[in-house]
Amino acid sequence: MRLARPSDREAVLSFAANTWGGRDYIPDVWDPWIGASDGILLVATPVPPAGGPGPTDSDGRPLDPDRPVAVTRVAVLAEGEIWFEGLRVDPRVRGRSVATHLQVAELRWAVAHRARVVRYATAPDNEASHRLGARHGFALAGAWRRYGGDEEEQGERVDPERLLERLREAGLGLPDEPASRRLWSLVEGDATFHSGRGLYEYRPWSVQALTQARFEAHVRRGEVVVAHSATGAPALAVLPLSGGRPDLALHVGLLAGTGEGAVALMESI
Numbered sequence: 001m002r003l004a005r006p007s008d009r010e011a012v013l014s015f016a017a018n019t020w021g022g023r024d025y026i027p028d029v030w031d032p033w034i035g036a037s038d039g040i041l042l043v044a045t046p047v048p049p050a051g052g053p054g055p056t057d058s059d060g061r062p063l064d065p066d067r068p069v070a071v072t073r074v075a076v077l078a079e080g081e082i083w084f085e086g087l088r089v090d091p092r093v094r095g096r097s098v099a100t101h102l103q104v105a106e107l108r109w110a111v112a113h114r115a116r117v118v119r120y121a122t123a124p125d126n127e128a129s130h131r132l133g134a135r136h137g138f139a140l141a142g143a144w145r146r147y148g149g150d151e152e153e154q155g156e157r158v159d160p161e162r163l164l165e166r167l168r169e170a171g172l173g174l175p176d177e178p179a180s181r182r183l184w185s186l187v188e189g190d191a192t193f194h195s196g197r198g199l200y201e202y203r204p205w206s207v208q209a210l211t212q213a214r215f216e217a218h219v220r221r222g223e224v225v226v227a228h229s230a231t232g233a234p235a236l237a238v239l240p241l242s243g244g245r246p247d248l249a250l251h252v253g254l255l256a257g258t259g260e261g262a263v264a265l266m267e268s269i
């Protein structure tokens with residue numbers, strides 16, 4: 001295991017660009033990840049068996065000991081909250097404990113950085129990933145459901161600042177600081193927030209705890225919009241700008257409040 005270097009790009013993308021039928025996002029994030037200061041990008045390189053010939057893949061073909069065969073990233077989302085992402089093992093060496101070794105290295109790094117909690121997300125049917133997590137003490141926190149059509153994923157990229165401006169122009173309330181305590185009680189009292197273990201999606205494709213202090217910071221930055229139904233039922237959405245990757249559309253980090261309020265919120269958008 002070692003830290004990834006910019007020169008590893010070609011080797012890593014040779015096995016990490018076509019996962020899931022060519023829809024892998026690793027080519028899009030390689031540049032931001034290699035230069036990121038909020039975590040580490042690790043690679044694994046093959047080692048020869050003790051006393052034997054050089055390393056080989058599962059079919060006995062030789063492997064270059066300097067060329068990575070796996071990659072993974074560890075990110076610090078907030079103090080004590082660590083996120084694992086982007087784990088990919090070259091199909092030529094899967095099932096030979098490469099991911100297991102990488103995960104041990106990641107966990108050591110997390111412990112050394114005073115992690116209180118480590119989370120990751122994976123598909124419900126990714127058995128290898130679930131087994132890998134279970135092996136090192138991860139427990140299922142919940143199901144992350146997604147609703148939508150494929151065409152949405154191809155959707156137009158919009159400037160998040162401009163979109164937020166449009167939402168305000170559409171009449172969505174932008175709360176001020178004194179209102180934030182009342183709004184926090186809407187979040188705290190929300191059953192979905194509770195069943196989601198108090199987590200929200202600050203940075204796209206990751207989840208972390210939403211504390212009152214973090215919520216109030218979103219209010220101060222103008223990233224919370226509120227709407228009411230005709231009968232006055234409220235709902236709010238946290239639309240984080242600063243956590244978003246600039247290449248992604250604005251996303252909803254959290255929706256809280258009443259169903260009627262949420263419909264009003266959607267209709268205003």
Ligand SMILES: CC(C)(COP(=O)(O)OP(=O)(O)OC[C@H]1O[C@@H](n2cnc3c(N)ncnc32)[C@H](O)[C@@H]1OP(=O)(O)O)[C@@H](O)C(=O)NCCC(=O)NCCS
Pocket residue numbers: 019086087088089090093094095096097098099100101121122123126127128129131132135
């Ligand atoms: C998931 C992945 C990282 C596992 O890497 P790996 O090096 O093959 O994993 P390991 O050999 O360390 O095995 C880890 C566990 O998965 C199990 N496993 C490995 N391949 C498996 C498979 N195809 N089906 C079911 N279980 C599998 C192993 O038996 C082991 O579990 P155990 O300790 O209970 O026996 C690798 O298959 C991969 O890169 N897949 C595509 C990308 C991906 O799914 N990444 C994770 C997204 S969160």
